[in-house]
Amino acid sequence: MKTFRKAAEHYTLLLSIILTALFAVQCQPIKAEGPSTKTPPDGKQTIMLALLIDTSNSMDGLIDQAKSQLWKIVNELAAAKCDDGSRPNIQIALYEYGNDGLPSSEGFVRQVSALTNDLDVISEKLFSLTTNGGNEFCGYVIRTSLQQLDWSSSKADLKMIFIAGNEPFTQGSVPYQTACELAKEKDVVVNTIYCGNFDEGMGTSWKRGADLTGGSYMAIDQDRKTVYIPTPYDDKIAALNEQLNATYIAYGSSGVKKKALQSTQDRNAGSYGTSNVVERAVSKSSSAYSNSSWDLVDATKDDVKAVEKASEETLPAEMKGMTVEQRKIYVKEKSAEREKIQAEIQKLNQQRKAYQDQHAAADAQESALEGTMIKAIKTQAKTKRLSWK
The missing domain is CATH 3.40.50.410 (von Willebrand factor, type A domain)
Structure with a gap:
């Protein structure tokens, strides 16, 4: 060796x-x-x-x-x-x-x-x-x-x-x-x-x-x-990542465990610094990051009847007792909130990348x-x- x-x-x-x-x-x-x-x-x-x-x-x-x-x-x-x-x-x-x-x-x-x-x-x-x-x-x-x-x-x-x-x-x-x-x-x-x-x-x-x-x-x-180049946009994107997590509706047999895993991987990314947290946040705002197996917002994108099919005992506490129509409204609101946050992250990331390109070493x-x-x-x-x- x-x-x-x-x-x-x-x-x-x-x-x-x-x-x-x-x-x-x-x-x-x-x-x-x-x-x-x-x-x-x-x-x-x-x-x-x-x-x-x-x-x-x-x-x-x-x-x-x-x-x-x-x-x-x-x-x-x-x-x-x-x-x-x-x-x-x-x-x-x-x-x-x-x-x-x-x-x-x-x-x-x-x-x-x-x-x-x-x-x-x-x-x-x-x-x-x-x-x-x-x-x-x-x-x-x-x-x-x-x-x-x-x-x-x-x-x-x-x-x-x-x-x-x-x-x-x-x-x-x-x-x-x-x-x-x-x-x-x-x-x-x-x-x-x-x-x-x-x-x-x-x-x-x-x-x-x-x-x-x-x-x-x-x-x-x-x-x-x-070489990691810090930018004025990093902290903003990291803060939006926290807001993004709040839009996930864990449901089903693996929902709670999977949402906890999401947080754990946020922390793992953070163990390598803010730049890595930002890269993960950008990934989470892209089409590549989908969790339809445990998140009701993503599940609804794949199956319009996902809300109706979800059993009440597997729903989060805030959704228990809701009618099917109330659930649909709640999921729709979370979906709209997520899309807004993701769009903001993507916009900030474009500015971040432009800043990094501008400040990169000439031979980088x-x-x-x-x-x-x-x-x-x-x-x-x-x-x-x-x-x-």
């Missing part, structure tokens, strides 16, 4: 983008942990991202920065547009590999989360990751994620794997060539991020792995740090590796007629 210094914030921004698949591969598919969120039946395009993260001892910094950059990446995905101007569905999966705490019989691989549009779950799972020794089998984890995840069969959907690590891409019993060939069959692009010297990654087949599926190869300079765009990563995603998205106009 190489001794690796803590990866800096810059290098983990890449990480977050890859947020989506850490799976154990066997000749027989392994049972996945937790339910897979199937492609929504609304006919919309879907962006599927599987993030495969090396959780061996040398990767503490990588995981740490992934936590701090998750919402920034989500915001980039949420800004994508379909050919008809609508927003695509977004699903993310998360895998860990290369950790001695995982079963050797399963290639030291574990599915942390199946493909899901529940972003709070992804955040929760990401914050639960820890490092421990390990053998890093890239071909194994790629194949596992391809076998276990419910990848769409639609050619219109953008399906991507991002795998990050710092050992040779050739290790393990599953050749990376075999795994990448399976990816091509499923129309999944494999992008690789080597945590170390660019030429060293080239020499250990990380670029070759990406090339086989038309993906992008990147190497991270662990000494380069992400050229030296920022995350810019290269986002460019790779957008380039691949063009093949599916997705854009960021």
